Amino acid sequence: MRRSALALLLGLAAVFTAAAPAGAADKPVLTVYTYDSFLPDWGPGPKLEVAFEKTCGCDLKWVGLGDGVAILNRLKLEGGTTKADVALGMTAEMVPEMKATGFFAPSGADLARLDVPGGWADETFVPFDYSYLAFVYDTEKMKTPPKSLDDLVDGDPAEKIVIEDPRNSTPGLGFLLWMKAVYGEAAAEKWQKLSARILTVTPGWSEAYNLFTTGEAPMVLSYTTSPAYHMIEEKTERYQAAGFAEGQYLQVELAARLAASRQPDLAKAFLAFLVSPEAQAILPTTNWAYPVTKPATPLPAAFDKLVQPTKPLVVPAEAVAANRKAWTDEWLKALGR
Known part of the structure; x- marks a missing residue:
């Protein structure tokens, strides 16, 4: 969540698999579905793979599938x-819909050390990081960023934004819910007004952030933690997240094992890992998000410079499950799609 800009500039890998070591054919394979930007060598995937394979006696295989x-x-x-043995990268608002599929099985993981905003209590889905949605802007192109969702909606149509599609993307879904959380029944009207500012709607986060960092738009839907990447890896504070008076939408990323997994014990071990x-x-500092347990060592100083939401926003997962299709249809109609 979220993912280096450099990764996007160099392209996306649909499937990342580390070079198989000698004797790999004799090892059980654990297949993990995740999103594309989890997988490049500067992302968390390769580092997590090396660490897990040291103890699992297995071959961890990643499969990248766009967004959450x-x-x-x-x-x-x-x-x-x-x-798939494990799916990784869905978000908390999707839990009732995911449970209704019957595809997922209890994790068996010890979640006693979790420190997630709002708490967590679920035996199937395992949080692994979290962040807050935000509009990240280029300070060299936008001198007066929005300070609220109203500012964003009512802002200059010449200052374009890039957002993600809620039908495919977790940040896109999160923004759909953010608009609903703030505007309720007036959301359709606000979407219509905002549409004048939207340069394009991309399938996922990767495509959107790539357009932003290559200068196609001065602002993009991303996360409050995204600027940490630029500060730490690129040594620049050029890209910043706009703090909104109404609050920022909270997204907690999840992983779960599949009931159909051929490697249930390995899947449980991976979730515990x-x-x-x-x-x-x-x-x-690879997925650019907050840990879900208290870190043994302090986070890098750049994290202290990030927008710190005083009002986390969420829409109850049950309401999302009941209304997601209707709210998505409303969004489609409002944007003329």
Whole structure:
């Protein structure tokens, strides 16, 4: 969540698999579906793979599938024939819909050390990081960023934004819910007004952030934690997140094992590993998000410079499950799609 800009500039890998070591054919294979930008060598995937394979006696195979909502869409297509043992990258608002599929099984992970905003209590889905949605802007192109969702909606149509599609993308879905959380029944009217500012709607986060960092638009839907990447890896504070008076939408990323997994014990071990101190230390500066357990060492100083939301926004997951199709149809109609 979220993912280096450099990764996007160099392109996306649909499937990343590390070079198989000698004797790999004799090892059990654990297949993990995730989103594309988790996988490049500067992302968390390779580092997590090396760490997990040191203890699992297995071959961890990643499969990249666009963005978080796309993972669930793929599983629905595959059903019981899926080759996935674990799915990683869905978000908390999707839990009731995911449970209704019957595809997922209890994690068996010890979640006692979790420190997630709002708490967490679910035996199936394992949080592994979190962040808050934000519009990230280029300070060299935008001198007066929006300070509220109203500012964004009512802002200059010449200052374009890039957003993601809620039908495929977790940040896109999150923004759909953010608009609903703030505007309720007036959301359609606000979407219509905002449409004048939208340069394009991309399938996922990767495509949107690439357009932003290559200068196609001065602002993009991303995360409050995104600027940390630029500060730490690029040594620049050029890209910043806009703090909104109404609050920022909270997204908690999840992983779960598939009931159809051929490697249930390895899948359980991997989920337990995700919340281990070793894995949690990797995620903040590779996936650019907050850990879900208290870190053993302080986060880099750049994280202290990030927007700190005083009002996390969420829409109850049950309401999302009941209304997602209607709200998506409303969005489609409002944007003339």
